[in-house]
Amino acid sequence: AQSVTQPDIHITVSEGASLELRCNYSYGATPYLFWYVQSPGQGLQLLLKYFSGDTLVQGIKGFEAEFKRSQSSFNLRKPSVHWSDAAEYFCAVGSAGGTSYGKLTFGQGTILTVHP
Amino acid sequence: NAGVMQNPRHLVRRRGQEARLRCSPMKGHSHVYWYRQLPEEGLKFMVYLQKENIIDESGMPKERFSAEFPKEGPSILRIQQVVRGDSAAYFCASSPWTSGRTGYEQYFGPGTRLTVT
Numbered sequence: 001a002q003s004v005t006q007p008d009i010h011i012t013v014s015e016g017a018s019l020e021l022r023c024n025y026s027y028g029a030t031p032y033l034f035w036y037v038q039s040p041g042q043g044l045q046l047l048l049k050y051f052s053g054d055t056l057v058q059g060i061k062g063f064e065a066e067f068k069r070s071q072s073s074f075n076l077r078k079p080s081v082h083w084s085d086a087a088e089y090f091c092a093v094g095s096a097g098g099t100s101y102g103k104l105t106f107g108q109g110t111i112l113t114v115h116p
Numbered sequence: 117n118a119g120v121m122q123n124p125r126h127l128v129r130r131r132g133q134e135a136r137l138r139c140s141p142m143k144g145h146s147h148v149y150w151y152r153q154l155p156e157e158g159l160k161f162m163v164y165l166q167k168e169n170i171i172d173e174s175g176m177p178k179e180r181f182s183a184e185f186p187k188e189g190p191s192i193l194r195i196q197q198v199v200r201g202d203s204a205a206y207f208c209a210s211s212p213w214t215s216g217r218t219g220y221e222q223y224f225g226p227g228t229r230l231t232v233t
Contacts, residue, residue, distance in 0.1 A: 004158075032220055043120070043207060043224040044159075051220075090158055094220045102147065102211060102220055103172060106158035 002027040002093050006107035013081050014115045021076040021110050023091030032094035033074040034104065035065055039087045047089075050074065061085070086114045118143065120210050120225035128231045129198045137193040137228045141210030148191040149222060150183060153205040165191060198232045205229045 003026045013019055025031055032051055036044040048059025055067040065076045074091060088111050092104040121140040129135050141148050146167050151159040152175075164172040165185035176183065180198075185191040195202055206229075209222035 034220070036224075041226075043226040044209075045224070046222075049220065092159075102149065102222070103161050103164060104149075104151075104159075104220070104222065105161065106151075108156075108158040 002031075002095060002105050004091050004093050004105055004107035006089075006091055006110050008110045009108070010111045010113070012113040012115060015083050016080050019076075019078045019081045019085070019112070021089050021091075021112070023074045023076065023107060024072050025074060025091070025093045026072065027093050027095075031074075033065075033067060034092040034094065035059065035063070035074075035076050036090045036092060036106075037061075037087050038090065038109075044090065047076070081112075081114055083114045083116060086112055088112070120145075120208060120223050122206075122208050122225035122228050124228060125226060126229050126231070128233060130233055131199055132197050135195040135198050135202070135230055137195075137206050137208075137230070139191040139193070139208030139210075139225060141191070141208075142223055145210035145212050145223075147211045148185050149209045149211070150191075150193050151207045151209065153207060153227070155204070159207060162193075195230075198230075200232050203230055203232045 005024045007022050034049045035047040038044050047063050048057050050057045050067050057065050063078050088109045090109045091107045095103050123138050148165045150162040153159045161175040163176050163183045180196045182194045205227045207227045208225045211222045
């Protein structure tokens with residue numbers, strides 16, 4: 001069964017500092033990978049997605065993620081964090097086959113706090 | 117173009133009552149997914165529906181939970197005889213007709229926060 005692990009429950013960074021959120025997945029085939037952001041009391045917004053091809057994926061709000069098959073990782077990065085980036089971030093993997101098509105499996109989330 | 121709409125946003129039920137959660141997908145989207153987010157946990161898949169069909173309900177609890185997506189109207193997630201453990205945020209996502217990878221273009225609603233007292 002597919003699974004996603006986000007090792008860091010809570011990360012704190014200073015505004016302007018760089019950011020890396022870790023994500024490791026377990027999936028039998030080539031995974032479809034996603035990062036979502038959730039602000040308090042809100043739904044999830046898709047930041048970026050990886051299906052195939054270039055392993056460095058650009059997303060919205062200045063985020064990027066790199067797919068590393070050898071490490072089963074899909075870490076999210078941003079060079080300079082803004083106070084408005086404070087939120088909870090979820091990594092997810094999508095199943096590609098059969099009736100589970102489109103089903104997303106989420107990690108437990110990483111809460112990002114940004115200090116001024 | 118309105119996004120995915122869910123109502124109510126907050127719902128309080130006493131133990132034993134029924135909860136009905138509604139989800140109106142984005143215009144043109146015919147696929148709906150329901151996810152549940154328990155406190156301090158990530159989202160867990162519950163059910164995947166197309167119009168008038170349940171495609172995958174592998175994440176639904178075996179009892180008290182049901183879902184539908186009729187030809188007309190919103191998708192409904194129904195929880196009968198609610199218990200305290202049902203308290204959670206329930207999110208709906210929709211996607212356009214599934215072709216290739218479009219099924220993964222899921223747009224999430226704001227969620228319904230269910231509290232069982």
